[in-house]
Amino acid sequence: MTLQKVDVGFLEEKPSWQLHPRFFPSKVGGKPAWLNLQDLPSPSQLSCKKCNDPLIFLCQVYAPYEDDVEAFHRTIFIFICRNGSCSQTNSTQNFLILRCQLPRKNNYYSYEPYNEKETEEFNMEKWPKLCNICGCRSPSHCSKCKKVYYCSRKHQVIDWQNGHKEICSEIQKSITYKSSDFTVNNSAKSILFKEWELVVDEEDEEESSTVDTNKEMEKLCKMIQDKRDGTLNNVSEEELEQYAKTMPEDKVFNKFNKRIARHPDQVLRYDRSGNPLWITGNSGNSVLDIPKCQYCDGERHFEFQVMPQLLNYINVGIDSNSIDWGILAIFTCKSSCSVGPAYKEEYIIKQDLST
Numbered sequence: 001m002t003l004q005k006v007d008v009g010f011l012e013e014k015p016s017w018q019l020h021p022r023f024f025p026s027k028v029g030g031k032p033a034w035l036n037l038q039d040l041p042s043p044s045q046l047s048c049k050k051c052n053d054p055l056i057f058l059c060q061v062y063a064p065y066e067d068d069v070e071a072f073h074r075t076i077f078i079f080i081c082r083n084g085s086c087s088q089t090n091s092t093q094n095f096l097i098l099r100c101q102l103p104r105k106n107n108y109y110s111y112e113p114y115n116e117k118e119t120e121e122f123n124m125e126k127w128p129k130l131c132n133i134c135g136c137r138s139p140s141h142c143s144k145c146k147k148v149y150y151c152s153r154k155h156q157v158i159d160w161q162n163g164h165k166e167i168c169s170e171i172q173k174s175i176t177y178k179s180s181d182f183t184v185n186n187s188a189k190s191i192l193f194k195e196w197e198l199v200v201d202e203e204d205e206e207e208s209s210t211v212d213t214n215k216e217m218e219k220l221c222k223m224i225q226d227k228r229d230g231t232l233n234n235v236s237e238e239e240l241e242q243y244a245k246t247m248p249e250d251k252v253f254n255k256f257n258k259r260i261a262r263h264p265d266q267v268l269r270y271d272r273s274g275n276p277l278w279i280t281g282n283s284g285n286s287v288l289d290i291p292k293c294q295y296c297d298g299e300r301h302f303e304f305q306v307m308p309q310l311l312n313y314i315n316v317g318i319d320s321n322s323i324d325w326g327i328l329a330i331f332t333c334k335s336s337c338s339v340g341p342a343y344k345e346e347y348i349i350k351q352d353l354s355t
């Protein structure tokens with residue numbers, strides 16, 4: 001058996017402009033840094049299958065296929081519904097996974113990499129307008145100023161209540177007003193996830209001797225316990241020990257904890273064509289049921305997974321009604337086909353620690 005290297009992802013603070021689409025970022029939160037800027041998914045595609053609210057951008061992973069000219073640039077996007085009540089055990093109805101790819105020579109970006117300068121002009125005039133709140137395609141604008149766009153009535157109301165009311169008439173008069181396509185204004189902050197750069201690096205080979213595996217496992221148990229109780233810091237040591245004692249029955253969970261102890265703060269594991277690191281053996285999920293790619297009819301394979309640690313970084317709250325997951329395993333078209341729409345739907349398995 002050959003051991004394939006796994007890459008792990010961590011979060012770092014980064015100024016928003018450095019996460020602009022022209023830099024092809026991997027990132028969490030804020031607005032999506034779209035790849036193809038023309039053929040964006042429609043608001044109806046980007047709405048929750050349970051409550052119909054607009055889905056909110058969770059994260060994107062830049063993962064080119066080096067040997068495929070059509071996928072010189074390639075990004076996988078994850079969207080999620082903000083409503084905690086739509087988040088149900090092992091159900092993915094509140095998610096949407098999209099894959100987009102471009103050749104090096106394309107209509108949107110220069111052939112050579114951009115300089116890392118904040119002031120560099122990037123003209124968005126040619127491309128569809130983006131929602132002032134969530135950064136998704138927006139068919140309609142504010143009827144007064146006609147300069148600010150929204151994907152939905154819901155996001156227009158949020159913006160109006162959180163500041164647009166005060167500046168609308170000013171914007172109306174201004175001829176130089178330019179919307180902030182990818183930066184997050186104050187009213188958007190109330191609904192978007194906190195923005196981070198996602199930095200991906202090789203996983204260490206061995207458990208580092210400085211990390212106490214048991215400590216890390218306790219920390220994770222505590223986090224899960226906190227989420228379940230909707231409280232923070234009120235779990236006693238005895239309760240924690242009791243809880244930890246019930247865990248060792250789940251061999252998969254033990255393996256999970258042992259492996260993540262190498263990098264306790266990892267939020268992503270990237271292992272293309274590898275296997276997910278499942279969080280529990282006690283769930284009904286099966287990789288045997290992965291549907292074929294609906295565009296080319298080819299096989300899908302595992303590409304990466306989002307870890308529960310991400311929940312700690314994006315301000316989702318810990319009450320039992322907030323969005324939640326154990327792991328999110330993403331399966332994509334193995335050949336990364338180019339047929340079909342610019343943003344192609346891919347497959348997700350959500351595995352929760354059954355409670």
Ligand SMILES: [Zn+2]
Nearest residue numbers: 048051081086
């Ligand atoms: Zn929903």
Ligand SMILES: [Zn+2]
Nearest residue numbers: 131134151155
């Ligand atoms: Zn919106």
Ligand SMILES: [Zn+2]
Nearest residue numbers: 142144145168
């Ligand atoms: Zn307005």
Ligand SMILES: [Zn+2]
Nearest residue numbers: 293296333337
């Ligand atoms: Zn395909």
